[in-house]
Amino acid sequence: MPNQTELWFQPLIWMDFRLAVIFTVLMPLILLLWAFAQKTVVIQHLLTIYWRVSSLLAIVVYLQIGSSAISFVASFIGQCLVAISLWFWADINDEISDLPPSPLKLGFLGWRWATTIYCALSAIALIPFLSCSFVGTSSDYCQAWFQPAWLYYQFFHANSKPAFLSFLGFVGLVIYALSFGYFAIVRLGKQGRSAMVGDE
Numbered sequence: 001m002p003n004q005t006e007l008w009f010q011p012l013i014w015m016d017f018r019l020a021v022i023f024t025v026l027m028p029l030i031l032l033l034w035a036f037a038q039k040t041v042v043i044q045h046l047l048t049i050y051w052r053v054s055s056l057l058a059i060v061v062y063l064q065i066g067s068s069a070i071s072f073v074a075s076f077i078g079q080c081l082v083a084i085s086l087w088f089w090a091d092i093n094d095e096i097s098d099l100p101p102s103p104l105k106l107g108f109l110g111w112r113w114a115t116t117i118y119c120a121l122s123a124i125a126l127i128p129f130l131s132c133s134f135v136g137t138s139s140d141y142c143q144a145w146f147q148p149a150w151l152y153y154q155f156f157h158a159n160s161k162p163a164f165l166s167f168l169g170f171v172g173l174v175i176y177a178l179s180f181g182y183f184a185i186v187r188l189g190k191q192g193r194s195a196m197v198g199d200e
Contacts, residue, residue, distance in 0.1 A: 007144050016122055017148035023115045024054055024082065031108055038104050042095040045195060046086070053085040054078070059172040064149035065157070066166020072126065072133040072145070074173060079123035083116045089195035 028047055035043040056078035063071035087093065099105045132142035157165055 023118045027111050046092050054082050061149050062165050062169030064146045065153045065162050067137050069133045069137050076126050079119040083119040086112050090193040092195050
């Protein structure tokens, strides 16, 4: 288990964790259910893509439970990919712009902007800690980032071994990397910035 030494930036890490739960889990889940209830297909589509991309952030939590060094780079990449995925698809952007004004559209646009800003700031804040992926995670400086993941572990996986959960994280990371590689090499060349091509 990571050390419990309190560092000056520890409260900021916990704040980042709470914001991540709000912006990357709770709000998109509410919006997805709302979009299904309103039968707003384009928002459903973008949120479905969002959940695929943001699954990397869930994988990071399991890597952090095992104090994995690669979790720092994976977290940074995950934050960047989430922010990009929310704006990347030209056809979805056009369709969202054409939607009539509604509370759902307003809520979705507000969440998209807020999440983009959050992910950008979170990725920037993580840059000084990327060295932990290369020099090891034994220092309190690096271990501090694992505390929220350990709280998650204690709530949801207390009867499981951290090493096993970390292994699941590595498996998930490999699957994610292969899927992203297929998308970047094969699908992106065929469909460009159109999300609808190949998904219909």
